Amino acid sequence: MENLKVNTHAEPTKQELFMRQHLRHHRQIALLRLLLLVLFLIVWEVSARTGVIDSFFFSSPCKVMLLLWEMCKDYSIFGHVGITLFETLVSFLLVFLVSLVTATLLWYSQKLSEILEPYLVVLNSLPKSALAPLFIVWLGTGTKTIIVAGISVAVFGSIISFYTAFRQCDPEKITLIYTLGGSRRDAFHKVVLPASVPLLLSTTKVNIGLALVGVIIGEFLAARRGLGYLIIYGSQVFQLNLVILNVLLLCIIAMGFYKGIQMIEHHIRKKMQL
Amino acid sequence: MTTPYMLRLQNINYSYHTLHGETNVLKDLSFDVKEGEFVAVVGSSGCGKSTLLSIIAGLLSPESGTIAVNNPDGSLHYPRVGYMLQHDHLFEWRSVYKNVILGLEINHMLTQERINYVNQLLQDYDLEQFRGKRPGELSGGMKQRAALIRTLALDPQLLLLDEPFSALDYQTRLSVSADICRLIRRTGKTMLLITHDLSEAISLADRVIVLSRRPATVKCEIPIHLTLTDDSPLAARNAPEFNSYFNRLWEEIKNGEP
Numbered sequence: 001m002e003n004l005k006v007n008t009h010a011e012p013t014k015q016e017l018f019m020r021q022h023l024r025h026h027r028q029i030a031l032l033r034l035l036l037l038v039l040f041l042i043v044w045e046v047s048a049r050t051g052v053i054d055s056f057f058f059s060s061p062c063k064v065m066l067l068l069w070e071m072c073k074d075y076s077i078f079g080h081v082g083i084t085l086f087e088t089l090v091s092f093l094l095v096f097l098v099s100l101v102t103a104t105l106l107w108y109s110q111k112l113s114e115i116l117e118p119y120l121v122v123l124n125s126l127p128k129s130a131l132a133p134l135f136i137v138w139l140g141t142g143t144k145t146i147i148v149a150g151i152s153v154a155v156f157g158s159i160i161s162f163y164t165a166f167r168q169c170d171p172e173k174i175t176l177i178y179t180l181g182g183s184r185r186d187a188f189h190k191v192v193l194p195a196s197v198p199l200l201l202s203t204t205k206v207n208i209g210l211a212l213v214g215v216i217i218g219e220f221l222a223a224r225r226g227l228g229y230l231i232i233y234g235s236q237v238f239q240l241n242l243v244i245l246n247v248l249l250l251c252i253i254a255m256g257f258y259k260g261i262q263m264i265e266h267h268i269r270k271k272m273q274l
Numbered sequence: 275m276t277t278p279y280m281l282r283l284q285n286i287n288y289s290y291h292t293l294h295g296e297t298n299v300l301k302d303l304s305f306d307v308k309e310g311e312f313v314a315v316v317g318s319s320g321c322g323k324s325t326l327l328s329i330i331a332g333l334l335s336p337e338s339g340t341i342a343v344n345n346p347d348g349s350l351h352y353p354r355v356g357y358m359l360q361h362d363h364l365f366e367w368r369s370v371y372k373n374v375i376l377g378l379e380i381n382h383m384l385t386q387e388r389i390n391y392v393n394q395l396l397q398d399y400d401l402e403q404f405r406g407k408r409p410g411e412l413s414g415g416m417k418q419r420a421a422l423i424r425t426l427a428l429d430p431q432l433l434l435l436d437e438p439f440s441a442l443d444y445q446t447r448l449s450v451s452a453d454i455c456r457l458i459r460r461t462g463k464t465m466l467l468i469t470h471d472l473s474e475a476i477s478l479a480d481r482v483i484v485l486s487r488r489p490a491t492v493k494c495e496i497p498i499h500l501t502l503t504d505d506s507p508l509a510a511r512n513a514p515e516f517n518s519y520f521n522r523l524w525e526e527i528k529n530g531e532p
Binding site: 170172173175176177178179180181182186190191194195197272273 | 331333355356357359360361363365366367376377379380381408424428
């Protein structure tokens with residue numbers, strides 16, 4: 001046995017040991033995360049089958065999967081997921097465009113920003129779900145209303161965040177542009193906008209989540225399709241399997257959006273070498 | 275026949291207004307800077323030195339008075355001014371090369387001739403191998419050189435330096451300020467340096483202008499002649515005349531009433 005300890009290979013260096021430990025740590029975390037999910041599902045399934053919880057109200061993983069399989073077979077689920085994804089992405093893109101343009105205008109005109117400030121603050125703190133019934137009356141039920149609902153939740157906060165990001169730019173850097181003979185336009189394009197990119201990206205990450213919230217609120221009230229509609233419908237006819245399936249699908253969608261934005265962020269940061 | 279002046283300030287007045295009232299910053303301020311001369315402006319802090327530079331650079335308009343260059347009729351005409359700020363303000367999202375051509379880009383002057391000039395400067399200032407690097411990878415001295423190239427790229431007639439090295443630590447500052455000023459002198463440009471550091475003013479400038487307390491006006495002008503023994507950054511500070519200049523400036527600033 002003693003012979004085994006004689007190492008024919010070179011001793012691992014300190015760096016190699018560190019790398020190994022780092023890798024091991026991350027594997028452990030990933031494994032434990034997965035284990036937690038599996039454990040949760042097992043406990044849920046077992047308690048439903050043994051009657052600890054009432055599977056009529058709390059459903060069970062197997063029932064949810066069975067429902068998903070059925071909805072995949074008749075393709076109905078794809079239409080619902082697709083419309084919710086579409087509405088969320090359109091809301092998100094419009095929020096981004098509208099807040100970028102508005103915040104830019106506010107930056108250009110001190111007067112305009114002072115005039116609009118209280119309105120923005122009020123609109124931002126207003127619970128946007130209160131507006132949804134109005135949108136239905138004005139725009140009817142359908143995709144348009146839901147996209148507007150999605151926009152309304154995110155847009156005011158987004159404008160404020162974008163504008164704040166622009167304002168946080170170092171005034172001396174703007175002075176530098178002026179000393180080089182630049183205009184206010186140059187100051188915006190060469191300094192303010194590139195310097196704000198990290199803050200714009202983090203606001204964007206929040207916005208995609210808010211757009212999803214708005215779209216689901218819209219679908220609760222004014223839709224015949226989409227995950228929000230399925231959740232409301234499922235609760236009204238006491239099909240809790242349907243409700244829980246859709247909540248789980250929303251979890252996956254929210255995570256997908258977050259990861260997507262994170263990848264875009266990573267790409268931009270790498271390109272700008274921030 | 276005198277040497278043509280690069281800059282003539284005549285009776286410049288400036289005050290700023292707040293809700294609490296009016297503050298006179300500059301009062302009947304007049305002085306000349308000759309072509310190729312290196313002038314330092316000193317004064318107690320808050321006396322309006324930076325306001326003065328902003329006016330000369332055209333960022334602020336004086337309430338009255340004229341700023342003229344090379345035109346004896348006194349008509350208002352700004353010289354082409356290059357401004358070195360307190361920090362280098364190189365943009366981290368641009369490479370060194372992209373940073374130094376920023377002024378050319380803004381003024382739509384990216385001609386082959388200018389680009390060649392910038393490339394020449396990058397080579398002369400030992401920055402050629404760093405042109406693709408980010409500013410964060412440069413030392414304090416190299417950043418200042420890059421900032422200088424950015425300013426020189428527009429071929430200014432007059433260089434304004436607003437305490438340009440004050441963000442550096444003391445040791446770096448001694449060598450960088452000597453280095454940068456040597457490089458500027460080699461271009462033969464006229465320089466106006468604003469500083470609160472008396473030793474810096476004496477060791478770098480041909481002439482020191484002392485401003486009074488607010489409202490600032492020219493208190494006195496002292497030509498500097500130093501006997502240099504070597505060309506190290508500390509040479510000027512070791513010159514035999516240094517201390518007497520220092521004491522004189524100190525006295526002038528201490529009783530700085532207008």
